[in-house]
Amino acid sequence: MAKRSEGLPEKDRQERILDAVLHLLAEGGISAVSMRAVAREAGVSLGLVNYHYADKTRLIAAALRRIEAQDIALLEPDADLAPEERLRKALARVADPEFLTTAYLSLRLQLWALAQAHEEFEQINTDAQKRYRAELARLIRAARPELSRADAARRAADIDVVQNGLWLTALLGLDRRSIARSVERCVSIALE
Amino acid sequence: MAKRSEGLPEKDRQERILDAVLHLLAEGGISAVSMRAVAREAGVSLGLVNYHYADKTRLIAAALRRIEAQDIALLEPDADLAPEERLRKALARVADPEFLTTAYLSLRLQLWALAQAHEEFEQINTDAQKRYRAELARLIRAARPELSRADAARRAADIDVVQNGLWLTALLGLDRRSIARSVERCVSIALE
DNA sequence: CGGGGGATTGAACGATCGTCCAGACGCTCG
DNA sequence: CGAGCGTCTGGACGATCGTTCAATCCCCCG
Numbered sequence: 001m002a003k004r005s006e007g008l009p010e011k012d013r014q015e016r017i018l019d020a021v022l023h024l025l026a027e028g029g030i031s032a033v034s035m036r037a038v039a040r041e042a043g044v045s046l047g048l049v050n051y052h053y054a055d056k057t058r059l060i061a062a063a064l065r066r067i068e069a070q071d072i073a074l075l076e077p078d079a080d081l082a083p084e085e086r087l088r089k090a091l092a093r094v095a096d097p098e099f100l101t102t103a104y105l106s107l108r109l110q111l112w113a114l115a116q117a118h119e120e121f122e123q124i125n126t127d128a129q130k131r132y133r134a135e136l137a138r139l140i141r142a143a144r145p146e147l148s149r150a151d152a153a154r155r156a157a158d159i160d161v162v163q164n165g166l167w168l169t170a171l172l173g174l175d176r177r178s179i180a181r182s183v184e185r186c187v188s189i190a191l192e
Numbered sequence: 193m194a195k196r197s198e199g200l201p202e203k204d205r206q207e208r209i210l211d212a213v214l215h216l217l218a219e220g221g222i223s224a225v226s227m228r229a230v231a232r233e234a235g236v237s238l239g240l241v242n243y244h245y246a247d248k249t250r251l252i253a254a255a256l257r258r259i260e261a262q263d264i265a266l267l268e269p270d271a272d273l274a275p276e277e278r279l280r281k282a283l284a285r286v287a288d289p290e291f292l293t294t295a296y297l298s299l300r301l302q303l304w305a306l307a308q309a310h311e312e313f314e315q316i317n318t319d320a321q322k323r324y325r326a327e328l329a330r331l332i333r334a335a336r337p338e339l340s341r342a343d344a345a346r347r348a349a350d351i352d353v354v355q356n357g358l359w360l361t362a363l364l365g366l367d368r369r370s371i372a373r374s375v376e377r378c379v380s381i382a383l384e
Numbered sequence: 385c386g387g388g389g390g391a392t393t394g395a396a397c398g399a400t401c402g403t404c405c406a407g408a409c410g411c412t413c414g
Numbered sequence: 415c416g417a418g419c420g421t422c423t424g425g426a427c428g429a430t431c432g433t434t435c436a437a438t439c440c441c442c443c444g
Contacts, residue, residue: 013421029309030223035402045423047405052421056402106308113305116298116363117221129364157370164364165357171308172321172356178349205391227432237393239435244391248432 014052016042021063026107030114033060057120064111064121068128074099075135083142084191090139091186094163095170095179105171133160140190159186206244208234213255218299222306225252249312256303256313260320266291267327275334280379282331286355287362287375297363325352332382351378 011019020041024033035056039046053059074093077086093099115125137156141147147155166182203211212233216225227248231238245251266285269278285291307317329348333339339347358374 027309029305030221032309034400036400047423047425048421050403051423054403109301109305109308112360112364113221113301116301117219117224126364154370158373161357161361161370161374162354163357164360165353165355168304168356168360169353172304172318178346178353181350182353226430228430238432239393239395240391242433243393246433 013042013044013048017044017049017052017059018063018066021059022067022107023103025063025110026103029110035059057118060114061120061124064114064124067107067111068124068131070104071128071132072135075132075139077139083139084144087139087143087190088187090136091159091190092183094166095183100167100170100179102171105167108167109171129160133157136160144191155190158189162186162189205234205236205240209236209241209244209251210255210258213251214259214299215295217252217255217302218295221302227251249310252306253312253316256306256316259299259303260316260323262296263320263324264327267324267331269331275331276336276383279331279335279382282328283351283378283382284375286358286378287371292359292362294363297359300359301363321352325349328352336383347382350381354378354381 017038020038021033024037024041035049036046038059039049042049049059053062075090077090079086081089111121111125115122133153133156136159137149137152140155141149141152144152162182162185166179166186169182170179209230212230213225216229216233227241228238230251231241234241241251245254267282269282271278273281303313303317307314325345325348328351329341329344332347333341333344336344354374354377358371358378361374362371
């Protein structure tokens, strides 16, 4: 049973542990993520990390799966907008300073690097990417109902390429104007 | 003095050591790069690695600097083509299966991840990126002399974004057709 | 030939790694 | 109350890490 003594403002310990993993990963890469560093950052004992996550692989996998939700959430719109405006807003949101933080971008990059180095993490990553593209295609078809499913999927894939490049280039420190132009390019790909 | 006993087909030991670093980095990420693993992969003793590169940071920095040349070389054309054709060829080459290998892409990603985690490696990376973009702008202006220097630089930056996304997406396993479309997009950005 | 210096080796150091485990804590239920 | 159970702690294990170092090798020069 979860504790939930009502007086405690502190988050669930498992949450705190995953937060710590993501924070360390974004800050110093995978080499900065040791079981002890995670425990210290989360403010729990070393033993507890291994208690909740049997080994390091499972710990990192759990942390990675927690980023997925955040990525897909980028596409979730305020539902009361017209479909086209909803799509425009979703495409603009990837460049929103609120989401496009260094920490988030760095996290993304480390996730990709991990996926390239370990098969297990690669699966988590490709699954997330597939879900993201499907959701994007759905938004496009809502805004342009005359498109075939295949056409919408193709446009979603093209947008994904530019967005990946946009994220990556933002991380590497390009100026904001070329990012704005890239967002505009995504809009025109989506809406012709 | 370098040995260079003429009978030996084996490369310089320092070269072999850097090769080993890059191979391990591409294959298993930074966690796979230990001094011992590098020595084993290069077929030399552990001590020699530390003899040529005083510590691990300097070893990796030397390896990263060796990738730069390869990146810039992507833009170097056969000199006997017309400027526009030279540019088209350079832009197409980033998607050439000969360069777009998994090993090379993975290496690039690990480089970016490293740059994000350590200041020292970040400097190496941004320097290389700057040189790449300048060289690309030069090619564009050769093909379109009527463009101002600023316009050419702007186009080079836009192309860099799409190319980064192209590389990244190729690495993440997207289909070849969307890559081809992205190459075409780079061409039209460059030549209007 | 004898010596000097760069190249190369592998053993050894202390630190840190992931994992394991015996036990303590706090809570519920019979 | 006491037995049971999920939660949590920190010490201990062997493995591996980066680094250091004395000793050896090889080759050129005097």
